[in-house]
Amino acid sequence: MTNQRNARFGFWRGVFYLLLGVGLVLTVMRFTQGLGSVTNLSDRYPWGLWVGFDLLCGVGLAAGGFVLTATVYIFNIQRYKPIVRPAVLTAFLGYVMVVTALLFDLGKPWNIWHPIVMGNPTSVMFEVALCVMSYTAVLALEFSGMVFERVGWKRAWKIQKAVTVPLVIFGVVLSTFHQSSLGTLYLIVPGKLHALWYTPVLPIVFFVSSAMVGLAMVIVESHLSARAFGRQLEMPLLSDLGRVLAAVLGVYLVLRVFDLVYRGAAGMAFGFTYEAMLFQLEFAVGLLLPLALLLIPRVRANTHGLYGSALLVVLGFIVHRLNVSITGFEGAQGGRYIPSLGEALITLMMIAIGFAAFRFCVRTFNVYPEEAHEPVLAPARVAAEAPAAVLGRAQR
Amino acid sequence: MSSKEPTGLLFDMVECIGCRNCVKACMEIHGFAGDPEEATTLSATCYTTMAVEDDYPIRNMCRHCQSPSCVSVCPVGALQRTEEGPVVYDASRCIGCRYCMVACPFNIPRYEWDKAVPAVRKCDMCIDRQREGKKPACAEACPKGATVFGTRKELLAEAWKRIKKNPRDYYPHVYGEHELGGTSVLFLAPHEVASLGYKASLGNEPLPRLTWQVLSKLPGVGVVSAATLMAIWWITRRRDEVALAEGRVGGNGRARHEERN
Ligand code: SF4
Ligand code: SF4
Numbered sequence: 001m002t003n004q005r006n007a008r009f010g011f012w013r014g015v016f017y018l019l020l021g022v023g024l025v026l027t028v029m030r031f032t033q034g035l036g037s038v039t040n041l042s043d044r045y046p047w048g049l050w051v052g053f054d055l056l057c058g059v060g061l062a063a064g065g066f067v068l069t070a071t072v073y074i075f076n077i078q079r080y081k082p083i084v085r086p087a088v089l090t091a092f093l094g095y096v097m098v099v100t101a102l103l104f105d106l107g108k109p110w111n112i113w114h115p116i117v118m119g120n121p122t123s124v125m126f127e128v129a130l131c132v133m134s135y136t137a138v139l140a141l142e143f144s145g146m147v148f149e150r151v152g153w154k155r156a157w158k159i160q161k162a163v164t165v166p167l168v169i170f171g172v173v174l175s176t177f178h179q180s181s182l183g184t185l186y187l188i189v190p191g192k193l194h195a196l197w198y199t200p201v202l203p204i205v206f207f208v209s210s211a212m213v214g215l216a217m218v219i220v221e222s223h224l225s226a227r228a229f230g231r232q233l234e235m236p237l238l239s240d241l242g243r244v245l246a247a248v249l250g251v252y253l254v255l256r257v258f259d260l261v262y263r264g265a266a267g268m269a270f271g272f273t274y275e276a277m278l279f280q281l282e283f284a285v286g287l288l289l290p291l292a293l294l295l296i297p298r299v300r301a302n303t304h305g306l307y308g309s310a311l312l313v314v315l316g317f318i319v320h321r322l323n324v325s326i327t328g329f330e331g332a333q334g335g336r337y338i339p340s341l342g343e344a345l346i347t348l349m350m351i352a353i354g355f356a357a358f359r360f361c362v363r364t365f366n367v368y369p370e371e372a373h374e375p376v377l378a379p380a381r382v383a384a385e386a387p388a389a390v391l392g393r394a395q396r
Numbered sequence: 397m398s399s400k401e402p403t404g405l406l407f408d409m410v411e412c413i414g415c416r417n418c419v420k421a422c423m424e425i426h427g428f429a430g431d432p433e434e435a436t437t438l439s440a441t442c443y444t445t446m447a448v449e450d451d452y453p454i455r456n457m458c459r460h461c462q463s464p465s466c467v468s469v470c471p472v473g474a475l476q477r478t479e480e481g482p483v484v485y486d487a488s489r490c491i492g493c494r495y496c497m498v499a500c501p502f503n504i505p506r507y508e509w510d511k512a513v514p515a516v517r518k519c520d521m522c523i524d525r526q527r528e529g530k531k532p533a534c535a536e537a538c539p540k541g542a543t544v545f546g547t548r549k550e551l552l553a554e555a556w557k558r559i560k561k562n563p564r565d566y567y568p569h570v571y572g573e574h575e576l577g578g579t580s581v582l583f584l585a586p587h588e589v590a591s592l593g594y595k596a597s598l599g600n601e602p603l604p605r606l607t608w609q610v611l612s613k614l615p616g617v618g619v620v621s622a623a624t625l626m627a628i629w630w631i632t633r634r635r636d637e638v639a640l641a642e643g644r645v646g647g648n649g650r651a652r653h654e655e656r657n
Contacts (some may be wrong), residue, residue, distance in 0.1 A: 165629060176621055188469060
């Protein structure tokens with residue numbers, strides 16, 4: 001077992017260094033010979049994988065942070081506390097990755113601070129820039145508690161704890177803005193974005209789907225870390241999250257369907273056009289299927305069932321963001337955009353660094369505080385089996 | 397010429413003989429190498445092109461919109477609509493996000509993909525020449541009255557005069573008079589043109605309004621959501637305290653309470 005784990009780890013370490021090496025070469029090329037040397041970006045497709053995946057999906061996938069901090073600190077549902085720290089850590093690392101990706105994607109990243117002093121209030125990009133900066137700072141502060149605790153700065157730790165609630169409120173408001181504003185970015189292109197995805201309610205679509213994927217990511221991340229660090233799963237807790245996730249998926253489904261019907265675009269969803277097929281992938285595999293699965297209590301209670309459903313939600317979310325940012329433009333812009341190997345490798349490198357950083361943090365800081373008092377999990381199980389109408393109970 | 401009235405260009409497809417002197421002049425003045433005949437798509441080294449659609453030549457270039465999407469979306473104000481009318485770009489502000497390229501309904505801005513220090517490139521209606529009292533290079537080079545320079549008002553009057561004078565030769569519409577809130581580059585055509593490089597169905601509303609409808613609500617949304625969150629925090633906290641005081645405490649000091657769904 002240990003040997004197997006070591007072998008597996010050795011393999012991933014190899015992959016990591018390989019990606020790092022190749023990524024470094026590509027980075028040098030990117031900054032000495034311009035964006036064109038490593039990307040398939042063009043005048044027709046000025047935004048590609050780095051905006052569509054690294055930015056749009058990265059920010060969404062980090063949404064677990066604001067969803068869980070709000071649950072625990074604002075709604076005061078303390079039983080979710082054990083999984084707040086990993087969610088905050090994931091969100092923080094996610095945002096650091098988003099900013100790093102921006103440094104690659106921006107033509108002149110050394111001017112990244114310009115929005116602070118030259119801000120144009122009619123620009124959604126200005127709002128996005130301010131939100132990314134402030135929310136990264138908020139997440140850094142939320143995360144700093146773990147660092148202070150570790151290095152033993154009692155005073156700093158206390159101050160950090162004292163400002164947690166205002167910090168969380170600020171963070172949630174920023175997230176609301178930020179998640180929705182990524183959708184607002186596309187409001188100005190009704191002539192370019194395909195009618196399956198262009199809608200005046202894009203900001204709401206983006207916000208609801210971010211809450212949805214935030215929950216799914218908490219489940220996915222718990223499973224991955226359980227496997228990687230040999231931890232026990234907080235299964236009753238996660239099953240409950242699965243139920244909330246089903247509810248959010250339901251809201252999202254109603255919103256999307258109603259919007260499509262209202263705009264008279266629903267007919268385009270059927271058929272075999274390029275757009276329709278990618279829409280069907282997003283809708284059937286990434287929305288209807290996980291919703292149906294999560295409505296079955298046995299699936300929610302089953303480790304693999306829950307993990308699989310959450311993965312489908314994440315997949316559907318990623319396909320939606322890529323549809324909005326890439327597929328939806330191909331009809332109007334002509335041709336196809338397919339990311340270059342260089343773009344994909346740099347994205348992979350960033351994901352790899354993210355995983356490594358997560359692993360480092362888990363080993364260095366007290367990210368899973370419940371580990372110390374394992375039995376705490378027992379009452380949660382009782383609560384989870386309480387009447388269905390009751391979603392959560394505090395048990396500590 | 398009065399400085400209040402924005403300047404513009406009128407392109408008359410009927411008058412144009414397709415000599416491409418305008419394209420050539422544009423390339424020369426910017427020092428771009430290239431064959432005007434071959435210039436079919438805009439690029440970082442080609443700010444105007446001439447295509448032939450149903451036997452009629454048609455120029456493509458920045459329209460210098462009255463309500464430019466590019467200006468409204470630029471996070472740092474690198475694109476500005478000048479007092480004189482042209483929409484111009486300041487590379488020193490630009491961060492290179494390329495939102496202007498995504499947002500422009502006419503797909504005009506181009507990028508220097510092969511440079512380590514890249515910039516956005518597009519026509520600036522020869523703003524420097526205009527400030528010296530000269531015409532834009534393309535208008536000066538036109539041997540016929542096909543590319544005409546003037547204030548937008550003068551050009552509209554001229555365009556309608558041409559339509560009235562030769563109603564058989566012209567389609568009675570000045571493209572750019574109202575589209576998307578109006579552009580400073582106007583087009584006269586012999587017949588209805590399906591597209592001047594953008595979706596005609598977009599109508600006459602300026603696109604930046606779509607964004608502003610949402611952005612202008614944000615401060616309100618922010619205040620309301622912050623207040624709501626604080627209220628929820630206070631209520632849930634209070635509920636615990638009350639429960640504690642009344643002795644309805646479960647386990648080690650924290651009240652049991654139900655989550656609203
Ligand atoms: S045509 Fe495009 S680039 Fe030119 S002013 Fe209008 S929005 Fe800006
Ligand atoms: S690329 Fe430059 S000019 Fe265009 S929107 Fe971004 S910052 Fe503004």
